[in-house]
Amino acid sequence: MYHFKNLSNWTSIVCNLSGTVSKVNISGVNLKGTLAQFNFTLFLNLTCSLDLSNNNLSGPIPPAIGNLSKLTYLDVGLNYFDNIIPSEIGRLTKLRYVSLYSNYLNGSIPYQFRNLRKVWYLDLGSNYLVNPDWSKFSGMPLLTRLSLSYKELTSGFPGFILDCHNLTYLDLSLNKFTGPIP
Template structure:
């Protein structure tokens, strides 16, 4: 159960060694924010119980931070590695801010994390392989940033992933075959990058896939045969023009609920 604390509950909650660690991690995050024009972190002070700080939610069993939600708060700064010490964190949303720098590898220690929203910031660098340690992660969005490098093969270890959106970056390399290990994946958006090569046939293992968008990349080859049969839940497929449909349309008659096959972007 996740709550905000009443004054009486604040007195009862107290501080454990674990919650003291959470407070220290949150203060490191606050210190890493160089501009807070909306003063959303103004009440992040020791005189107020940290479970009542803006954007924070705690559980009532161990009084540990489970949610850090500061979406669209005009925050500017970087992500400190100490965020990786919020070991009970389930939900992290820092989207629509002006947070820059790399994603610290320490985030790979957030073993309970289910939702990671980092999109629409100024984040740079490659995706750390340590994110592959997030075995409970269900949603990963980091679109509209400045990421470079290749898509980490370690993401194939995140077997609970349902949504990956890394569009509008500067990613290169190929789509890793390990994407086929994500059998719960429903949404994969990699459009507006510099990804090359072919769509791996392992994507046919992603039988829950509903939305696949890969346009404005340097992909080539043909759509994997039998996609319309094995990924029968697919509703939207948006590809670069250079990719050939191959035998795809013949199979697609079997797919249910298909709403759109579009070619966009690079010729």
């Protein structure tokens, strides 16, 4: 296992009692670059959160992010990430909060998101995502907030939403859905 010297003294890093990293919060610090060379294996025990929001990060979100299996909070919103959303995010089954808001992500929303059964907050708004096969999605039983706004999705109403019984906030604005709302 790799240990950083005095890591718990870093402002944006929180360690648990055993000295392993549990939280990384590098939001709003004007961080520039990509995650292409980021070594996610150094943070396999990251048990709480990864917050890289509100920076100037670009390029794709690496599939290796799916190795952070203990993660409960992921926020990479308000950056310049592009390319597809890696389906490996669906392996992060302990996630409760996911924000990919306001990036340049494109392609389809991975149906593997259906594996995120503990998520209560999901924001995929303000990206360039295209219509997924909604039939491959299933309800997220704890989901209370969902935003699929600003995408210009053109398919029918996302039926899986009807199985999200705890939903209290839904934003589907600025899309071009067709057909009836069930």
